[in-house]
Amino acid sequence: MYTRSLTLTALVAAGLLALSGCSSTPTPVETTAVAADALTVSDAWIKASDTGMTGAFGELNNSSATDITVVAASSDAAATVELHEVITGDDGNSLMQQKEGGFVVPAEGTHALEPGADHLMFMELTDKLEPGQTVSITLELSDGSTVKIEAPVKQYAGANESYAPGHGEPTDGSDSSMDNESTEH
Amino acid sequence: MTDSQQESTVGRRTLSRRHLLLGGAAAGVGAAVAVGVDLVQRSGGETGLPAPEFYPTGNDTEPFYGTHQSGVMTSPQAHVTLIAYDLLPGTSREGVERMLRLLTDDAAKLTLGSAALADTEPELAVVPARLTVTVGFGPELVKRVNPAALPEWLTPLPAFNRDSLADEWSGGDLLIQVGSDDPLTVSHTVRMLSKDLRAFATRRWAQSGFRRALSSESPGTTMRNLFGQVDGTVNPAADTEDFDTVVWQGDGAGWMAGGTSFVLRRIAMNLDTWDKLDRSGREQAMGRNLKNGAPLTGTKEHDEPDFEAKTSLGFPVISDISHVRRARSENTHERIFRRGYNYDEAIGDGHDSNAGLLFISFQANPTTQFVPLQKRLDELDLMNEWITHIGSVVVAIPPGCTEGGFIGETLFR
Numbered sequence: 001m002y003t004r005s006l007t008l009t010a011l012v013a014a015g016l017l018a019l020s021g022c023s024s025t026p027t028p029v030e031t032t033a034v035a036a037d038a039l040t041v042s043d044a045w046i047k048a049s050d051t052g053m054t055g056a057f058g059e060l061n062n063s064s065a066t067d068i069t070v071v072a073a074s075s076d077a078a079a080t081v082e083l084h085e086v087i088t089g090d091d092g093n094s095l096m097q098q099k100e101g102g103f104v105v106p107a108e109g110t111h112a113l114e115p116g117a118d119h120l121m122f123m124e125l126t127d128k129l130e131p132g133q134t135v136s137i138t139l140e141l142s143d144g145s146t147v148k149i150e151a152p153v154k155q156y157a158g159a160n161e162s163y164a165p166g167h168g169e170p171t172d173g174s175d176s177s178m179d180n181e182s183t184e185h
Numbered sequence: 186m187t188d189s190q191q192e193s194t195v196g197r198r199t200l201s202r203r204h205l206l207l208g209g210a211a212a213g214v215g216a217a218v219a220v221g222v223d224l225v226q227r228s229g230g231e232t233g234l235p236a237p238e239f240y241p242t243g244n245d246t247e248p249f250y251g252t253h254q255s256g257v258m259t260s261p262q263a264h265v266t267l268i269a270y271d272l273l274p275g276t277s278r279e280g281v282e283r284m285l286r287l288l289t290d291d292a293a294k295l296t297l298g299s300a301a302l303a304d305t306e307p308e309l310a311v312v313p314a315r316l317t318v319t320v321g322f323g324p325e326l327v328k329r330v331n332p333a334a335l336p337e338w339l340t341p342l343p344a345f346n347r348d349s350l351a352d353e354w355s356g357g358d359l360l361i362q363v364g365s366d367d368p369l370t371v372s373h374t375v376r377m378l379s380k381d382l383r384a385f386a387t388r389r390w391a392q393s394g395f396r397r398a399l400s401s402e403s404p405g406t407t408m409r410n411l412f413g414q415v416d417g418t419v420n421p422a423a424d425t426e427d428f429d430t431v432v433w434q435g436d437g438a439g440w441m442a443g444g445t446s447f448v449l450r451r452i453a454m455n456l457d458t459w460d461k462l463d464r465s466g467r468e469q470a471m472g473r474n475l476k477n478g479a480p481l482t483g484t485k486e487h488d489e490p491d492f493e494a495k496t497s498l499g500f501p502v503i504s505d506i507s508h509v510r511r512a513r514s515e516n517t518h519e520r521i522f523r524r525g526y527n528y529d530e531a532i533g534d535g536h537d538s539n540a541g542l543l544f545i546s547f548q549a550n551p552t553t554q555f556v557p558l559q560k561r562l563d564e565l566d567l568m569n570e571w572i573t574h575i576g577s578v579v580v581a582i583p584p585g586c587t588e589g590g591f592i593g594e595t596l597f598r
Binding site: 043045047048057130131132133152154155156157158 | 280283284287
């Protein structure tokens with residue numbers, strides 16, 4: 001019974017793909033292509049925080065036939081923004097640290113930034129990030145081009161990973177996790 | 186994930202399957218071709234009979250963006266949860282805007298069957314089942330944003346003599362109505378929205394209601410309440426000039442143009458004493474029969490009641506103090522659009538039921554349309570013997586918005 005609707009949907013989807021294929025001409029990849037033209041970010045958001053640090057997430061989409069690497073990020077909302085990954089430490093706990101080589105978004109593929117995995121780490125927030133605000137983030141790609149994205153601030157209870165030793169520990173002795181709650185006062 | 190699963194997901198997100206099967210405009214040529222191919226493939230089966238058809242209705246969607254908010258004219262879904270919030274003291278005009286932007290973004294995504302941003306249970310978001318999220322403003326919210334914009338009618342209803350209102354079912358600065366044919370979807374949506382509201386407001390109350398399950402009966406069948414009565418026969422039809430007049434605020438309404446007002450009366454129904462009443466007594470109290478809701482002077486549900494008709498003894502066939510007679514006004518302005526739900530909840534001590542009606546009505550102006558009607562029923566209505574109004578809410582339902590905007594944006598202009 002269920003097969004029928006799956007068959008139907010698959011066919012429809014295939015039909016739509018075929019239709020869209022007709023309407024667009026494939027663009028040959030040129031060596032002069034700017035990576036930023038092929039990189040989009042969907043569903044970007046950043047965790048609300050009163051002070052210190054927080055994480056930003058979303059899905060990186062690469063529409064080109066070449067891998068794209070995000071090598072750096074910046075924002076007016078923080079002194080620095082780092083590219084982080086989450087690893088499992090020797091004791092089995094999740095730890096975060098800077099990602100060597102940046103985020104590689106595969107050709108015609110995606111790379112997810114999400115709590116508990118790769119993410120953008122905002123260090124030393126310039127002001128508190130309140131739910132519903134929008135934060136601008138600039139991603140720098142390996143060819144030097146940049147992509148600017150807007151990320152709404154959301155309250156989020158998770159994304160509380162601690163730092164791996166020697167990675168980005170705050171110098172002011174404050175809590176080194178991302179567990180910051182923001183409420184209206 | 187296999188290729189076919191992926192394609193299936195793409196198909197679901199792109200088009201409502203029901204639209205495809207009905208050959209809706211959105212589907213276009215591709216769908217028609219697909220259906221044709223599918224039928225050809227199926228026709229040569231072992232039995233030669235067409236396979237039974239199963240189409241999950243969970244993928245059906247209602248629009249989010251538009252002139253009006255969804256959840257008013259939308260054909261009522263099987264399940265509803267209403268939640269009311271009180272704004273935190275520090276939630277300013279700017280905070281209200283941030284809150285509404287978040288709500289709008291969540292609602293727009295979830296009604297399409299997509300996870301909200303930072304949705305911790307994204308798998309629960311993929312079955313919208315005609316999900317609608319309708320946002321309403323109490324007087325306090327309007328005052329925080331723009332006190333001068335407070336409509337005269339946006340105020341608690343006047344106290345009626347028979348009211349027995351509880352705070353726990355009344356009032357609120359922000360109201361959200363979440364409707365879907367799938368109760369799991371309602372639950373997830375309420376949870377997601379609640380998390381985004383934490384920074385701005387505290388929950389005041391929540392009330393859930395239900396109708397018949399989806400596809401249990403023909404679409405458009407008037408609801409039955411837990412007294413067994415057909416409930417809501419006299420209602421303007423969606424997408425008519427009459428509906429526009431009764432429900433929507435006109436161009437002169439400023440920030441509320443395209444909006445409406447929402448009235449909720451939580452009506453406890455005493456099923457235990459109702460049990461003592463025989464069938465003819467029940468029909469006399471209502472003025473309609475129980476079989477199909479026809480007036481006692483008619484045979485079909487939508488027959489006009491004849492209040493002049495007399496019995497052989499000279500008494501009115503429809504009692505002057507029946508619900509139908511008392512609810513009817515000579516003034517055609519005093520009409521409302523009803524979209525109620527039943528509730529049936531945990532039983533308190535000494536009773537065998539805790540059930541009733543979430544009486545929900547939409548009307549352009551509650552003061553001039555709903556209040557006179559309720560005043561007459563409060564004064565005299567045979568049904569009052571078995572019902573008690575225990576909750577009351579009035580909110581403004583602002584107009585809809587377009588993509589990139591947010592619900593309530595006109596209040597900020």
